[in-house]
Amino acid sequence: MAHLFFDFDDTLSEHALFIEQYAVALGHALAVQFRTEGRSDTEWINSVVSMFHALEKDYVARFVGNPLNGYNSWYAKMPARAAELVFAEMQLPIPPDPAHVAVDALDGALCRCSAIFPGVRETLHALKDQGHTLHIASGNDSRHLAAALTGAGITNCFERLYGPDLIDCAKEGIEFYTRVLEASGCAPESAIVIDNDPNAIRWAQQAGAKVILVRLLVEDSAAETEPILSGIPVVTEFPQVIDAITKTVRSLN
Numbered sequence: 001m002a003h004l005f006f007d008f009d010d011t012l013s014e015h016a017l018f019i020e021q022y023a024v025a026l027g028h029a030l031a032v033q034f035r036t037e038g039r040s041d042t043e044w045i046n047s048v049v050s051m052f053h054a055l056e057k058d059y060v061a062r063f064v065g066n067p068l069n070g071y072n073s074w075y076a077k078m079p080a081r082a083a084e085l086v087f088a089e090m091q092l093p094i095p096p097d098p099a100h101v102a103v104d105a106l107d108g109a110l111c112r113c114s115a116i117f118p119g120v121r122e123t124l125h126a127l128k129d130q131g132h133t134l135h136i137a138s139g140n141d142s143r144h145l146a147a148a149l150t151g152a153g154i155t156n157c158f159e160r161l162y163g164p165d166l167i168d169c170a171k172e173g174i175e176f177y178t179r180v181l182e183a184s185g186c187a188p189e190s191a192i193v194i195d196n197d198p199n200a201i202r203w204a205q206q207a208g209a210k211v212i213l214v215r216l217l218v219e220d221s222a223a224e225t226e227p228i229l230s231g232i233p234v235v236t237e238f239p240q241v242i243d244a245i246t247k248t249v250r251s252l253n
């Protein structure tokens with residue numbers, strides 16, 4: 001049997017819809033907790049969206065092309081930074097413990113979101129029943145993943161949630177997968193990485209894992225898949241992934 005390492009965004013879950021749900025849930029939660037006269041829920045939601053963009057810009061500047069540039073030191077400051085950005089956008093005083101406020105609000109909002117693709121739950125349970133060990137290997141941190149999987153109702157499908165914080169390495173190069181495989185104790189030749197990002201697939205393959213490139217969105221269907229990649233052209237129902245994984249497992253033997 002194999003160790004399967006699933007990406008989350010646009011592999012198990014539709015990212016654009018999920019982020020929209022997340023922004024609304026977080027904005028509403030902050031509006032209720034910090035009810036201020038004359039400030040609407042929409043303003044809170046917009047401030048959350050601005051915060052998402054700012055943090056993404058910070059991440060890109062620091063880690064793209066440089067995955068070992070101190071992820072955990074950056075991540076430790078992220079909750080407080082998130083709160084500071086939101087309250088600055090709202091032109092409100094920053095709370096006394098912004099990191100605590102952010103962590104509670106972020107986790108609570110994530111647990112209320114779900115945008116998983118059709119058939120994901122059934123497929124994951126079927127793969128576990130076949131004896132495979134399932135993990136997450138995502139650019140999102142492990143705390144984010146735990147809350148998101150709770151909202152999706154699939155937490156119990158996975159052994160470990162490998163976000164960059166568990167290995168102190170951003171998902172921006174081969175180093176991410178090298179460290180994930182080392183941390184999992186899984187020999188590269190026993191690992192299968194399932195991801196929608198061709199770059200991630202190449203990094204995983206360079207680290208020695210078998211790979212499956214999934215194209216779960218219709219607009220991805222026209223994108224070319226290099227011959228070195230095992231590809232699923234368009235998946236409208238996630239159980240089709242089982243066939244691809246089964247064929248890949250056979251190639252391990």
